[in-house]
Amino acid sequence: MPNDSRPAVLELIGNTPLVRVSRFDTGPCTLFLKLESQNPGGSIKDRIGLAMIDTAERDGRLRPGGTIVEATAGNTGLGLALVGRAKGYRVVLVVPDKMSTEKVLHLKAMGAEVHITRSDVGKGHPDYYQDVAARLAQEIPDAFFADQFNNPANPLAHECSTAPEIWAQTQHDLDAIVVGVGSAGTLTGLTRFFRRLQPNLAMVLADPIGSVVAEYSRSGTLGTPGSWAVEGIGEDFIPSIADLSSVHQAYSISDEESFDHARQLLRAEGILGGSSTGTLLAAALRYCREQTEPKRVVSFVCDTGTRYLSKVYNDQWMTDQGLLARKRYGDLRDLIARRFEDGRVISVGPDDTLLTAFQRMRLADVSQLPVLVNGQRLVGVIDESDILLGVHQDASHFHLTVASAMTDKLETLPPSASLAELQAELDRGLVAIIEDASGFHGVITRVDMLNHLRRSLP
Numbered sequence: 464m465p466n467d468s469r470p471a472v473l474e475l476i477g478n479t480p481l482v483r484v485s486r487f488d489t490g491p492c493t494l495f496l497k498l499e500s501q502n503p504g505g506s507i508k509d510r511i512g513l514a515m516i517d518t519a520e521r522d523g524r525l526r527p528g529g530t531i532v533e534a535t536a537g538n539t540g541l542g543l544a545l546v547g548r549a550k551g552y553r554v555v556l557v558v559p560d561k562m563s564t565e566k567v568l569h570l571k572a573m574g575a576e577v578h579i580t581r582s583d584v585g586k587g588h589p590d591y592y593q594d595v596a597a598r599l600a601q602e603i604p605d606a607f608f609a610d611q612f613n614n615p616a617n618p619l620a621h622e623c624s625t626a627p628e629i630w631a632q633t634q635h636d637l638d639a640i641v642v643g644v645g646s647a648g649t650l651t652g653l654t655r656f657f658r659r660l661q662p663n664l665a666m667v668l669a670d671p672i673g674s675v676v677a678e679y680s681r682s683g684t685l686g687t688p689g690s691w692a693v694e695g696i697g698e699d700f701i702p703s704i705a706d707l708s709s710v711h712q713a714y715s716i717s718d719e720e721s722f723d724h725a726r727q728l729l730r731a732e733g734i735l736g737g738s739s740t741g742t743l744l745a746a747a748l749r750y751c752r753e754q755t756e757p758k759r760v761v762s763f764v765c766d767t768g769t770r771y772l773s774k775v776y777n778d779q780w781m782t783d784q785g786l787l788a789r790k791r792y793g794d795l796r797d798l799i800a801r802r803f804e805d806g807r808v809i810s811v812g813p814d815d816t817l818l819t820a821f822q823r824m825r826l827a828d829v830s831q832l833p834v835l836v837n838g839q840r841l842v843g844v845i846d847e848s849d850i851l852l853g854v855h856q857d858a859s860h861f862h863l864t865v866a867s868a869m870t871d872k873l874e875t876l877p878p879s880a881s882l883a884e885l886q887a888e889l890d891r892g893l894v895a896i897i898e899d900a901s902g903f904h905g906v907i908t909r910v911d912m913l914n915h916l917r918r919s920l921p
């Protein structure tokens with residue numbers, strides 16, 4: 464097999480397409496999206512993965528047999544793993560635990576070593592992901608700490624590739640670019656390029672509510688950071704490489720609005736972007752609609768939505784997080800994650816086998832199932848211990864019916880029961896079955912109760 468010194472996949476990084484948004488109201492403006500999701504690693508960060516590794520090799524900071532270390536929300540890790548593994552390096556990544564499972568699985572599948580650390584601590588805390596990565600980089604022999612937050616090769620990659628591509632693709636006719644800030648590499652690189660070629664160009668910041676960057680760019684004051692669910696953008700500090708001097712306007716966007724816009728983009732334009740793409744689109748649409756003159760505006764699909772299928776594009780996760788609007792009753796029905804009336808209940812029939820029940824539980828990641836006759840009338844509940852009790856002496860009992868192992872002496876609660884009554888039911892180790900004269904509404908588990916309490920956090 465030929466062993467070219469430069470892996471061919473690296474030639475696929477960059478030169479991403481620019482598409483016009485055609486199904487949203489963009490006011491007097493024309494809005495284009497640059498599909499960074501089309502990079503081979505699925506995000507804009509392939510560009511800096513390539514640039515940081517090439518530069519470190521040239522500088523002698525990364526030598527054959529060396530290890531690349533980075534703190535990353537996932538995408539930079541994927542870019543570094545794509546390039547680094549293709550070039551034969553060990554890749555060690557520190558990822559905060561709020562990042563999607565798909566990213567972590569993808570990183571591991573590429574051969575990267577992943578250290579998961581806390582998302583709920585800030586700079587200076589020993590478990591903060593950037594501090595953990597810096598520590599690992601000191602401990603591992605021949606380590607190169609990519610350090611995207613301070614590495615000049617990061618903004619330079621955007622100045623030398625992303626920016627000139629946009630300039631050429633818009634035929635040198637462009638008024639504004641809407642960007643998010645993670646490391647600020649994109650913003651800074653674009654700012655430097657366009658300051659020379661189109662000094663009137665406005666940089667527009669799209670920032671999650673809870674991030675300190677938007678307020679800092681407006682007033683120069685550093686607020687208290689909050690938390691947000693959007694991945695890859697928003698910061699609790701101002702990165703050293705950040706150049707905010709061309710930011711004309713900054714929009715703070717809620718998680719609800721971001722996720723909703725990512726979903727709308729898929730439905731309206733057929734473009735599957737990640738959560739931050741929703742933030743950028745929401746800000747870009749606000750900016751476009753506020754203009755009184757026609758303007759040409761570019762924003763980004765920063766990464767592919769395939770790595771958020773279990774989150775942004777998963778109605779159940781969205782409901783659990785309180786990010787998907789649904790009917791509210793002001794009673795226990797509001798705590799049911801999978802409501803019967805919404806057609807979301809995962810159930811089995813009494814004549815199904817224990818194997819079917821077990822597989823359905825695993826697929827839906829639940830520990831119990833209501834048993835419904837014809838998918839309508841509740842006759843029992845089956846949980847993991849019922850199945851285990853049924854099969855532990857003889858695996859062939861997986862072929863027995865659900866009816867043979869389920870609990871059929873049901874204690875139910877009406878939707879009008881109090882939280883204390885619900886808690887008492889859960890304390891007894893049971894799931895709460897919510898039912899009244901109108902029928903079965905769903906079950907409430909401890910996880911549902913925890914989700915309910917978490918949603919009530921300020």
Ligand SMILES: Cc1ncc(COP(=O)(O)O)c(C=O)c1O
Nearest residue numbers: 643645646647648649695739765
């Ligand atoms: C997922 C994701 N990562 C990173 C970035 C850009 O971040 P940076 O500021 O690190 O260039 C974006 C930009 O919107 C993004 O959406």
